[in-house]
Amino acid sequence: MPEEIKRFIEYFSKIPTLGPRQTTRLAFYLADLPKKDLTNLLKVFQGLENIDQCPQCFFIKKRDENLCRICSDQSRNPYNIAIVEKATDVITFEKIKKFNGNYFILGKLAEKGIVDDELKKRFKKLHNLIDKKLGGRVEEIIIAISPTPIGDFTANLIKKEFGKYTPKISRLGRGLPEGAQLEFTDETTLLFSFEKRDYN
Amino acid sequence: MPEEIKRFIEYFSKIPTLGPRQTTRLAFYLADLPKKDLTNLLKVFQGLENIDQCPQCFFIKKRDENLCRICSDQSRNPYNIAIVEKATDVITFEKIKKFNGNYFILGKLAEKGIVDDELKKRFKKLHNLIDKKLGGRVEEIIIAISPTPIGDFTANLIKKEFGKYTPKISRLGRGLPEGAQLEFTDETTLLFSFEKRDYN
Numbered sequence: 001m002p003e004e005i006k007r008f009i010e011y012f013s014k015i016p017t018l019g020p021r022q023t024t025r026l027a028f029y030l031a032d033l034p035k036k037d038l039t040n041l042l043k044v045f046q047g048l049e050n051i052d053q054c055p056q057c058f059f060i061k062k063r064d065e066n067l068c069r070i071c072s073d074q075s076r077n078p079y080n081i082a083i084v085e086k087a088t089d090v091i092t093f094e095k096i097k098k099f100n101g102n103y104f105i106l107g108k109l110a111e112k113g114i115v116d117d118e119l120k121k122r123f124k125k126l127h128n129l130i131d132k133k134l135g136g137r138v139e140e141i142i143i144a145i146s147p148t149p150i151g152d153f154t155a156n157l158i159k160k161e162f163g164k165y166t167p168k169i170s171r172l173g174r175g176l177p178e179g180a181q182l183e184f185t186d187e188t189t190l191l192f193s194f195e196k197r198d199y200n
Numbered sequence: 201m202p203e204e205i206k207r208f209i210e211y212f213s214k215i216p217t218l219g220p221r222q223t224t225r226l227a228f229y230l231a232d233l234p235k236k237d238l239t240n241l242l243k244v245f246q247g248l249e250n251i252d253q254c255p256q257c258f259f260i261k262k263r264d265e266n267l268c269r270i271c272s273d274q275s276r277n278p279y280n281i282a283i284v285e286k287a288t289d290v291i292t293f294e295k296i297k298k299f300n301g302n303y304f305i306l307g308k309l310a311e312k313g314i315v316d317d318e319l320k321k322r323f324k325k326l327h328n329l330i331d332k333k334l335g336g337r338v339e340e341i342i343i344a345i346s347p348t349p350i351g352d353f354t355a356n357l358i359k360k361e362f363g364k365y366t367p368k369i370s371r372l373g374r375g376l377p378e379g380a381q382l383e384f385t386d387e388t389t390l391l392f393s394f395e396k397r398d399y400n
Contacts, residue, residue, distance in 0.1 A: 001291070002262045002269075004247035011244045017225045025217045028287045031251040031260050038248060044211045045245055047204035048238060051231040060231050062202045069202075087228045091201070 005031065056129060058105035058122070059087050071102055078102045079139040083126075083158060085109055085146065093144060101140070104129070109145060109154040123161055130165050140168040147174050147192075205231065256329060258305035258322070259287050271302055278302045279339040283326075283358060285309055285346065293344060301340070304329070309345060309354040323361055330365050340368040347374050347392075 005027050013023040030038060054061045054068035061068040070076065070090070080101025084090060090103050106122050115123075130138055143158050145151045155171055163169050174192035176185060185193075205227050213223040230238060254261045254268035261268040270276065270290070280301025284290060290303050306322050315323075330338055343358050345351045355371055363369050374392035376385060385393075 002251055002260065004250050004262070005260060007244050007247060011241055015226065015229060017222050017229065022217050024291060025288050026215065027248070028260065029215060029217065030245075031248050032253065032287070035249060041211055042242070042245060042249075044207050045230075045242055047207060048227070048230050049235060049242075050204050051202055053232065060202065060205060060228065062204070087232065088225050091224060 056133075057103050058107060058125075059090050059103060076100050076102060077139070079134060079137075080142075081126075081130075081138055081140070082142040082144045084144045085151075089144065099142075101142075106145070106154070109150045110157060111150055113150075113153055115157065126162065130162070136165065138166045140170070141166050143169065143171045145171075147172070256333075257303050258307060258325075259290055259303060276300050276302060277339070279334060279337075280342075281326075281330075281338055281340070282342040282344045284344045285351075289344065299342070301342075306345070306354070309350045310357060311350055313353055315357065326362065330362070336365065338366045340370070341366050343369070343371045345371075347372070 008027045008030075009020065009023045012018055012026065013020040015023075018026070030041070033041075050063050051060050052063050053059070054071055056067055056071045059068040059070060066072070071078075077100055080099070081104055082093060082099055082101060083104050083106060084093065085106050085108065087105055090105065093099060093103070104122075104126050106119065108116075108119055110119060130136060141158075141162055143155045145154060159169055173196065174189070175196050176182075176189060176193045180189075182190070208227045208230075209220065209223050212218055212226065213220040215223075218226070230241070233241075250263050251260050252263050253259070254271055256267055256271045259268040259270060266272070271278075277300055280299070281304055282293060282299055282301060283304050283306060284293065285306050285308065287305055290305065293299060293303070304322075304326050306319065308316075308319055310319060330336060341358075341362055343355045345354060359369055373396065374389070375396050376382075376389060376393045380389075382390070
């Protein structure tokens with residue numbers, strides 16, 4: 001294979017969402033495009049150079065903006081904070097159109113039970129945000145991270161660290177997902193759906 | 201979302217191997233990279249501008265090469281031709297290290313039983329290649345396209361069109377894939393594996 005293709009596969013297959021096989025298909029697809037279309041994609045790609053992180057919540061923002069569009073939206077309530085793992089989780093959460101607070105992105109969970117320096121820094125940022133900008137008190141903290149063992153561990157850490165700031169600290173409810181079939185439901189989910197059964 | 205991200209998702213999610221959800225994750229991942237790493241990826245991407253198609257077999261080649269590295273490899277036998285659907289199939293086929301001939305890429309199969317203009321052009325190219333460059337006679341044609349109804353239809357077309365050039369025109373063998381479990385094997389596969397049972 002020409003080295004341009006090899007290099008593309010080498011570099012792009014390291015991206016978490018792309019595997020080597022998909023990257024190979026991608027490289028061939030792109031190489032086969034009319035050069036005009038490829039150049040367009042290149043320009044679109046280049047646009048990402050204008051994006052960086054919101055210093056308050058770590059969501060994405062345009063380079064020339066101070067805060068992201070969520071943090072700078074005056075109609076939202078900054079005393080309601082949803083803690084999520086990743087920036088894409090914000091997008092997912094916004095789709096339900098029920099939450100009018102701000103987000104805080106952890107960037108990672110406490111994998112293997114370890115709170116590493118990056119996670120420590122984020123915790124410190126959130127302490128600072130609440131202490132300095134919000135006056136040491138918030139209305140609610142929603143821990144919107146995955147219901148997994150690592151998520152549970154991280155959620156407990158968050159409760160210990162940030163519980164003092166609010167009377168309401170919650171996690172997303174657990175149970176059967178929409179359309180689930182009992183036959184294919186794992187025991188943990190079933191247990192939660194049983195314990196949290198709804199009498200309404 | 202900043203328009204740079206929206207535009208990235210809009211353009212890149214049209215690429216067949218990428219869905220909108222994966223493209224969103226990809227956009228966020230790339231936007232969060234250190235700018236140095238993003239610029240590197242951009243350069244690697246740009247390298248694809250130096251790639252085009254081999255005029256003989258339609259595999260990829262560097263722009264300044266006349267033929268791809270397979271067609272220009274003198275140690276290979278051009279009178280043995282494997283017909284494949286896609287350029288990536290060449291990569292897959294080369295992995296078994298058993299085939300020392302050349303390839304010919306169709307670009308598509310006769311979907312819905314229709315031989316459209318693009319496919320007609322490829323057929324014409326292959327006629328030309330065999331008639332003019334190879335003297336109207338080849339040793340073997342291996343039809344290495346998928347064992348699906350569309351693949352079967354296309355393979356029969358190829359046999360009619362190109363069978364006259366060679367005493368040996370074959371398709372890849374059908375049967376149980378390695379590691380298959382009978383319980384989960386579809387009936388068509390099972391039927392083939394029964395009909396092609398091996399007494400050795």
